[in-house]
Amino acid sequence: MPPPPFGLLMPPCSASARPARHWIAVASAEHARLGRDHRPAGFMQVCHGRGAPLRRLAAGDCVAYYAPSERFGARDRLQAFVSVGTVAASAPYQADMGGGFVPWRRDVQYAEACEVPIAGLVDQLDFTRDRRGWGYKLRFGLFEIGADDMRRIAAAMQAHLPIADAA
Numbered sequence: 222m223p224p225p226p227f228g229l230l231m232p233p234c235s236a237s238a239r240p241a242r243h244w245i246a247v248a249s250a251e252h253a254r255l256g257r258d259h260r261p262a263g264f265m266q267v268c269h270g271r272g273a274p275l276r277r278l279a280a281g282d283c284v285a286y287y288a289p290s291e292r293f294g295a296r297d298r299l300q301a302f303v304s305v306g307t308v309a310a311s312a313p314y315q316a317d318m319g320g321g322f323v324p325w326r327r328d329v330q331y332a333e334a335c336e337v338p339i340a341g342l343v344d345q346l347d348f349t350r351d352r353r354g355w356g357y358k359l360r361f362g363l364f365e366i367g368a369d370d371m372r373r374i375a376a377a378m379q380a381h382l383p384i385a386d387a388a
Contacts (some may be wrong), residue, residue: 224339225351239279239338240282241279241281241282241283241304241363241383241384242278242279242280242282242365243282243283243284243285243367243368243370243384244278244283244285244363244364244365244366245283245284245285245286245287245348245358245359245363245364245366245367246265246267246284246285246286246287246362246363247252247267247286247288247289247359247360247361247362247363248267248286248288248336248362249289249290249291249292249293249294249295249297250287250288250290250291250292250303250336251292251293251302252266252293253286253288253304254303254304254314256304256326256329256331257286257303257304257306257331258366259304262309262328262329262330263304263306263328263329263330263331264316264326264328264329265284265286265308265326265327265329266324266327266350267288267324267362267363268362268363269324269362270322270323270324270325271324271325272313272315272325274362274363275313275325275326275327276358277315277363278308278327279308280308280309280310281307281308281383282307282308283305283306283307283308283371283375283384284305284306284307284329285302285305285374285375285378286302286303286304286305287300287301287302287303287339287359288300288301288302288303289356289359293337299338300322300338300339300340300376301336301337301338301339302307302333302336302339302342302377302378303336304334304336305331305332305334305374305375305378305380305382306329306330306331306332306366307329307382307383308327308328308332309327309329309330310342311324311327311328312327313325313327314326314327321322331333332375332378332380332381332382333380333381334375334378334379334380335378335379335380336378337377338340339375339380342373342377343355344378345371345373346366346370346373346374347366347370348364348366348367348370349365370383370386372384
């Protein structure tokens, strides 16, 4: 069989075809730590288990978890970054947590990191420039940030992550 005419072959698409992006995910510290400490692989869940937000992420993307509170639904203010890592190559999947709750998850390779309050970073992060309304974006549950913000967060958490600039 002869080879196809020139121009009809295209290189295969891969997750690494786009530059890595950087994300903030929001959950209670209790929930973020469950994902971080899960074995054999860490995972993330966002937006009460919805799958669509997780499909925006790709392998190699960096994600930092911000926790407004210690426990879900509690009014115990924490306002800290509690985990940071790199999205794994696996696709989003569902996990049965019992009681009919089957949320979507995405595997994450979490870095060793210290939990840090956001208060010390508010003046340094681009996404918190508006001092009066800096928490507004956090209501979305998952949003993209710049590489410089991710570097600042990872450095404050004493985490070593491969953070590349987006093209």
